[in-house]
Amino acid sequence: MKKKITLLFISFFILASCSNDEDSSIIPVAPVAPTAIHAVLNEGSVDITWTGVEGAGITYNVYRNAVKINKAPLTEAKFTDVLKNTGSFVYTVTANLDGAESTKGVVSEKVILELPKTKTMQSIDIYYDTKYEYAYTYDTSNITKLVSLTIKETNTDLTYKKVTVTNTVVKYTYAGNLITKMSYYSVDxxxxxxxxxxxxxxxxMIGRIVKRSDGSINYTVTYKYNEDGTITETNDARDSGVGIYTFGKGNLVKYSITTPMREDEYLAVSNYVFDTKNEPTxxxxxxxxxxxxSKNNEISSSTVITLNGELSSTESSKSDNTYNENGYVLTTxxxxxxxSGETLQTRQTVITYY
Structure with a gap:
């Protein structure tokens, strides 16, 4: 009887050992990959969302340009990526369960963040050669937040060969994502x-208050939003009239202004045509x-000026642009x-980006 009990115990021990070996060899099965991944640029961040994977205990990882960017596993099907650099980015997402990670899901739309670094604009007519050089500086904690703009203006009088240089620094004050003040200084x-x-x-924006260096008000501008989508601009500066802005597809397509000039009735109407590429700012x-x-770049314009109801003059412009691989204008x-067909002015603009 003792022999039978010993054999039964040995058999049970072997069976239990085999069972434990089998449990330890089970490999967790990875969940399916998330789908419908969307990435949207939102100021200095990218909002990423995707279709969640069904099942208890699922978490997610987010990859930017194939590099994982979330520090802890995500339990919701969304993530905000705060950008520290400009560039071109795509996102993928994986699902995780019990240590097993899925393959990367569908690749998101490409997100492109370009910010102007410098701009040079040179205008030449028969009298003057004026050159503006702009340098942009941004906040290190929010890459899209403009801290200051340095402007160097070089004006050459072509008749008298006289050159004057003016340096200006514009500093920006923000309240949230709104620019509430622009302060202009000399370089000192x-x-x-x-x-x-x-x-x-x-x-x-419903108004602008323009102040002198001593803080006193120079003039104010007010904006009224009309039911037809236009915006009426009034300016209390002397001899300033009423302007009307008309927009289409995110661009200023028409601007008309009536300006009191002595006893004359003055009207100038400008129409603009834009490309489909990205404006630098x-x-x-x-x-x-x-x-x-405007979100795109002007490629042509026409202005008709009438005085007392009679045609006074017309002006037209044409812009030839080049673009970088991300669709932002490089030169104009x-x-x-x-x-009369006479060339009034030529202006060349060159832009660099971070």
Whole structure:
């Protein structure tokens, strides 16, 4: 009897050992990969969402350009990537369960963040050669937030061969994602003037207050939003009239202004045509709330000026642009002509990006 009990115990031990070996050899099965991944640029961040994977205990990892960017496993099907650099980015997402990670899911849309670094604009007519050199500086904690803009203006009087140089620094004040003030200084920090921007609760710009160097008000501009989508601009400066902005597809396509000039009735109507490429300041925080902001680049314009109801003159312009691989304008050559066909001005612009 003792022998039978011993054999039974040995058999049970072997069976239990085999069972434990089999359990330890089970490999976790990876879940399916997430689908429908979307990435949307939102100021200095990218909002990423995807279709969640069904099942208990599922977590996610997010990859930017094949590099994992979340520090801890994600339990929700969303993630915000705060960008520290400009560039071109795509995102993929994996699902995880019990230590097993899925293959990478569908690749998101390409997200492109370009910010202007420098801009050179040179205008030449029969009297003057004026060159503007711009240098942009951004906040290190928010790459799209403009801290300051340095402007060097070199003006050459072609008749008298006289050259004057003016240096200006523009400093930007923000409230959230709105630019509330632009302060203009000489390079030695002596105040020159300032512009305070006023917004309503819907973040629409409703006015601008232009001040002198001593803080006194020079003039104010107000904006009224009309039911037909146009914006009426009034300016309390002397001899300033009423302007009307008309927009289409995110661009300023028409601007008309009536200006009191002595006893004359003056009207100027300008129409603009745009390309489908990206305007250089498109991603600068706060610029999209400016009234006259456009998201694309002007390629032609025409202006008709009437005086007392009679045609006074016409002007037209044409811009030839080149673009980088991400669809942002690199160079522009603009030619402005009057009704006689005479070239009034040429202007060349060159832009670099971070």
């Amino acid at each position: 920090d002596i105040p020159r003037s300032s512009v305070e921007n006023v917004y309503n609760a819907q973040k629409k 498109l991603n600068i925080l706060g610029f999209n709330f400016f009234v006259n902001n 050559m603009k030619t402005l002509k009057v009704s």
